[in-house]
Amino acid sequence: MSLLTGPMRHHLDGHKDLTLTKPVLKTIDPDVVWIPLTNGNAPCKAVVNIGDEVKIGTKIAERNDRFFLPLFSPVSGTVTAIEKFMTSGMTQAEHLRIQNDHKNTTVRAFEPFDYEKASWEEVLDFVKNAGMLGLGGAGFPTYVKYLKPENVDLFIVNAVECEPYLTADYKNIEENISLLKTGTLALFKLSKAAKGCVAIKEDKVDQIAALKETFAGTPIEVRTVPNLYPMGWERTLVFQLTGKRYGMLPIEAGCILNNASTAIALGNAIDNGMPITHKYVTVSGDAIKNPQNVLVPIGTKAHEIIDACGGFVENMEDVLLVAGGPMMGKAIPNDQFVIAPQNNGLTVLKNIKNEEVKCLRCGRCTETCPSGLQPVRINFAQKRMDLEELETLSVNDCIECGMCTYICPSKIEVTEGVRRAKRFLRAKAAPGGKK
Amino acid sequence: MKYTYKPSPNYRQKQSTISIMRDLTVCLLSIVLFATVYNAIRYGFATGMRVILMTAAAVITALVTEAAYFKVTGAKDIVTEVRHSFGWVTAIIMVLITRLDVSIYAIVISTVICIIFGKLVFGGFGQNIFNPAAFGEAIIMNSFAASKAANITADVYSGATPMTAMNSYGWVMENSVFEEFIQQFGGLGNMMIGNYPTVIGASCAILIIICGAYMMWKKDIDWHLTVTYILSIFCISLVVGLIHGEGLWFAIFNLITGGVLFCGIFMMTDPVTTPITIPGRMIFAFGAAALTLIIRWKANLPDGALYSVLLMNMLTPAIDKMIKGNQIKEAKQIRNEVIIAGVVCTLVAILVGAFLEGKTPVVASSSAPASALSSEDFSSTNVSCTDQGNGVYACSAKGFEGVNEATVTIENGAVKSIEVTAFNDTPGVGDMATAEGELARYAGATTSSAIDSTSGASFTSTSLRAMVYEALTMAGE
Numbered sequence A: 001m002s003l004l005t006g007p008m009r010h011h012l013d014g015h016k017d018l019t020l021t022k023p024v025l026k027t028i029d030p031d032v033v034w035i036p037l038t039n040g041n042a043p044c045k046a047v048v049n050i051g052d053e054v055k056i057g058t059k060i061a062e063r064n065d066r067f068f069l070p071l072f073s074p075v076s077g078t079v080t081a082i083e084k085f086m087t088s089g090m091t092q093a094e095h096l097r098i099q100n101d102h103k104n105t106t107v108r109a110f111e112p113f114d115y116e117k118a119s120w121e122e123v124l125d126f127v128k129n130a131g132m133l134g135l136g137g138a139g140f141p142t143y144v145k146y147l148k149p150e151n152v153d154l155f156i157v158n159a160v161e162c163e164p165y166l167t168a169d170y171k172n173i174e175e176n177i178s179l180l181k182t183g184t185l186a187l188f189k190l191s192k193a194a195k196g197c198v199a200i201k202e203d204k205v206d207q208i209a210a211l212k213e214t215f216a217g218t219p220i221e222v223r224t225v226p227n228l229y230p231m232g233w234e235r236t237l238v239f240q241l242t243g244k245r246y247g248m249l250p251i252e253a254g255c256i257l258n259n260a261s262t263a264i265a266l267g268n269a270i271d272n273g274m275p276i277t278h279k280y281v282t283v284s285g286d287a288i289k290n291p292q293n294v295l296v297p298i299g300t301k302a303h304e305i306i307d308a309c310g311g312f313v314e315n316m317e318d319v320l321l322v323a324g325g326p327m328m329g330k331a332i333p334n335d336q337f338v339i340a341p342q343n344n345g346l347t348v349l350k351n352i353k354n355e356e357v358k359c360l361r362c363g364r365c366t367e368t369c370p371s372g373l374q375p376v377r378i379n380f381a382q383k384r385m386d387l388e389e390l391e392t393l394s395v396n397d398c399i400e401c402g403m404c405t406y407i408c409p410s411k412i413e414v415t416e417g418v419r420r421a422k423r424f425l426r427a428k429a430a431p432g433g434k435k
Numbered sequence B: 001m002k003y004t005y006k007p008s009p010n011y012r013q014k015q016s017t018i019s020i021m022r023d024l025t026v027c028l029l030s031i032v033l034f035a036t037v038y039n040a041i042r043y044g045f046a047t048g049m050r051v052i053l054m055t056a057a058a059v060i061t062a063l064v065t066e067a068a069y070f071k072v073t074g075a076k077d078i079v080t081e082v083r084h085s086f087g088w089v090t091a092i093i094m095v096l097i098t099r100l101d102v103s104i105y106a107i108v109i110s111t112v113i114c115i116i117f118g119k120l121v122f123g124g125f126g127q128n129i130f131n132p133a134a135f136g137e138a139i140i141m142n143s144f145a146a147s148k149a150a151n152i153t154a155d156v157y158s159g160a161t162p163m164t165a166m167n168s169y170g171w172v173m174e175n176s177v178f179e180e181f182i183q184q185f186g187g188l189g190n191m192m193i194g195n196y197p198t199v200i201g202a203s204c205a206i207l208i209i210i211c212g213a214y215m216m217w218k219k220d221i222d223w224h225l226t227v228t229y230i231l232s233i234f235c236i237s238l239v240v241g242l243i244h245g246e247g248l249w250f251a252i253f254n255l256i257t258g259g260v261l262f263c264g265i266f267m268m269t270d271p272v273t274t275p276i277t278i279p280g281r282m283i284f285a286f287g288a289a290a291l292t293l294i295i296r297w298k299a300n301l302p303d304g305a306l307y308s309v310l311l312m313n314m315l316t317p318a319i320d321k322m323i324k325g326n327q328i329k330e331a332k333q334i335r336n337e338v339i340i341a342g343v344v345c346t347l348v349a350i351l352v353g354a355f356l357e358g359k360t361p362v363v364a365s366s367s368a369p370a371s372a373l374s375s376e377d378f379s380s381t382n383v384s385c386t387d388q389g390n391g392v393y394a395c396s397a398k399g400f401e402g403v404n405e406a407t408v409t410i411e412n413g414a415v416k417s418i419e420v421t422a423f424n425d426t427p428g429v430g431d432m433a434t435a436e437g438e439l440a441r442y443a444g445a446t447t448s449s450a451i452d453s454t455s456g457a458s459f460t461s462t463s464l465r466a467m468v469y470e471a472l473t474m475a476g477e
Helices: A120-129 A142-146 A168-175 A177-191 A205-214 A234-242 A260-272 A302-308 A364-368 A375-384 A387-391 A403-407 A414-429 B017-043 B045-072 B078-083 B087-096 B104-118 B132-143 B150-156 B162-168 B175-183 B187-192 B205-217 B223-243 B249-256 B260-267 B278-298 B305-322 B331-354 B436-440 B458-476
Strands: A032-036 A059-064 A068-072 A077-086 A092-100 A154-158 A195-201 A220-225 A255-259 A278-284 A292-297 A318-323 A345-350 B384-387 B392-398 B403-411 B414-422
Touching: A059 A092, A120 A142, A120 A177, A120 A260, A142 A177, A142 A255, A154 A177, A154 A234, A154 A260, A168 A177, A168 A205, A168 A260, A168 A278, A177 A195, A177 A205, A177 A220, A177 A260, A195 A205, A195 A234, A205 A220, A220 A234, A234 A255, A255 A260, A278 A302, A292 A302, A302 A318, A302 A345, A364 A375, A364 A403, A375 A387, A375 A414, A387 A414, A403 A414, B017 B045, B017 B087, B017 B205, B017 B260, B045 B078, B045 B087, B045 B104, B087 B104, B087 B132, B087 B260, B104 B132, B132 B305, B175 B187, B175 B249, B187 B205, B187 B249, B205 B223, B205 B260, B223 B249, B223 B260, B223 B278, B223 B331, B249 B260, B260 B278, B260 B305, B278 B305, B278 B331, B384 B458, B392 B458, B403 B458, B414 B436, B414 B458
Parallel strands: A154 A195, A154 A255, A195 A220, A278 A345
Antiparallel strands: A032 A092, A059 A068, A077 A092, A278 A292, A318 A345, B384 B392, B392 B403, B403 B414
16 A cells, blocks of 8 residues: 555445344254365365265365365265265365264364463374364465464464455354464464464454453454455455565465464364364345354255345345355355355345446556556456566456456456456466467 | 356445546536636626537537447447447537637537547547547647637637736746736636636636545545646746746646646546556656646747647556556556656756746837827838728728738717727737727727727737728828
């Protein structure tokens, strides 16, 4: 942010009041769950066979390539099939079908663990074997970030939740603040950081007070950030808190970040010996009848959650069903996808047609781009197939936060144009691609 | 239930290009309204209505031209195309930066040319290189300078505009002279509220600033460009003023007269023809500010704002090319580019300003003692008159540059009235002598009368006196 680059962020109307004060619906117990056997773009291998009995907490699959990540059963019942269909990330993946027996028999996945007495290596091993992954949306195995924590100044728990409509992290913290404390302190130890903090938006006054009380007497500070988008993005948050920019990874600026939900999940694993089995999911938007947060087993199908929230508002024939918040979440063309660990919202919106006008080169996308890019010029260069110009525009620094499309007064799909430019550059760079 | 796929994000802000253009149109119409009321009060209802007439002519021409163009090029939905082309904005701005005495046919032709060749041939809205309104006004200035609606000229633009009057002084004058000079426009305060002759829409500084502030608040226009431009103009002229020992008035006068405020708020903020990035816009503003003042001070043009817009429009693609890559990673280089551009432009303009030389307005002032018409020598004016009967004489005499013509009516050996039928001296200078009030001074004159020259317009005055004397002499024979 500076005089010359523009604000590089923007206040969005969050609509968070739709769900913020409502209780969390916890009664959803589907007859069948489908566990996506995928993490990032890598497949996970099932370690149970069809016909096996599983309990809540039974290890059912693992990723074992560059990274290691175990997956656990969120319900008790029988493994009945493996089928391939579309995930919430709009890729095809195999899903493990588990028939729920509704008995909720539980097996303790881990032995009781005292992170305070344990060595640093033991804590890292625990995080790795507990299947912790970035629950803010990335789904990246958590332990990888902590493999070489050198010269870390600041450990940050990200409770910013800047996507409009979403309040799942807020509700999760509200209900599990002591688990947050355990998980945060364990991760803080792992980070070897000089200081630690929980970052939260300044308008969440009640929760800020609760957090301050919880973390009183610990090295963890509570730090507030302005109510802007994309304040929860690593780079924007690190810059807000430290004034530093970095090249590839936040550790270059001396920071390690994790989402608050991830810290809570780790707290749950440490205190209760349970892995990630359930997820707080915000169901909101202007086309859902009863917007609220739900706590559902991983692998619950979207349509069951929508039905539990009263379905759509009346006379609704055409909706956008977005997995996540409306800015970065993808609109999925069916309701058969399931909740994966990294999902935190279902936003159901009326499909309103925008009146698109020609670009007037107003540059608003350039001023608000958190990566400092010029989306409008990337779009023009992409249309002209101007490889030379595209290569000067740092196209691959784009994180597809959606700000350029949001801000565009001409209602152009600017972000999609940048995606096309990325694909174009990839195709040209690929071996055999025409240069 | 239908689940539609759309690429993310699926969230839009409320502001739209259409709402931006609506706000802009409202602001422009408020200025049209001001100009209408002002001219109606000052020069009569018909003159006020002329503002509306010119605006309507330009807007209708723009809409019809665009509709015809889209029809010819085979657009499917002509109404939507015209709605999304925003031609009326161009038309209104063009009228507001033109003079009230431009004839309707000149307005219509210029609108057609600027809409087609200034905008549509480039690919329409969003693609044009030049600000179409400035393009249109440049056509009026260069092609229709002589085309004046005759009945308006004498009434409204009798006196000089502050720009032309200041030009005749070479821009530099004693502070005490300025105080006297500015009184002909009612002082700087009077100029702020727009009570002086200039182009139709650029007079009321306060109204223009209010419109600008409103649009900046609504985020319809980017403040960086306007503020940089206005501050640059102010700072450069303040320094130049100090070099010449002028007071603060020099900077304020340079800021509020001519098209600076109007251009800065309504024309340079046209995003289509200005750079995309904030640093690019600041470079644009530095360049435009320097050019405005250099053209104004040194060139033989009434004002520089218009041409500075057009010249900088040409550089816009080059400026955009300078700002590349990731603005966070390139921050240092971009900052240096902006600083270099700012320093160079400011220094060049200050240097040009430092060598300004004050002049005394071309010829004698009214304080020179006048002698009787009969004792003056009019031989150099080649004056001639034709008797048209009933005491009416059609006369012609050479003025400063060209030959002026007038109809002189004589009754009982004295002048009854004089009406200028053709004026060919310097517009904005010589025509001070042909103002209604000035001409009234000839009534009752005889060959022994002494008539003062109009200050700053003595050649034209001399040609008038020559015609009056010649007519009186013929009537006496």
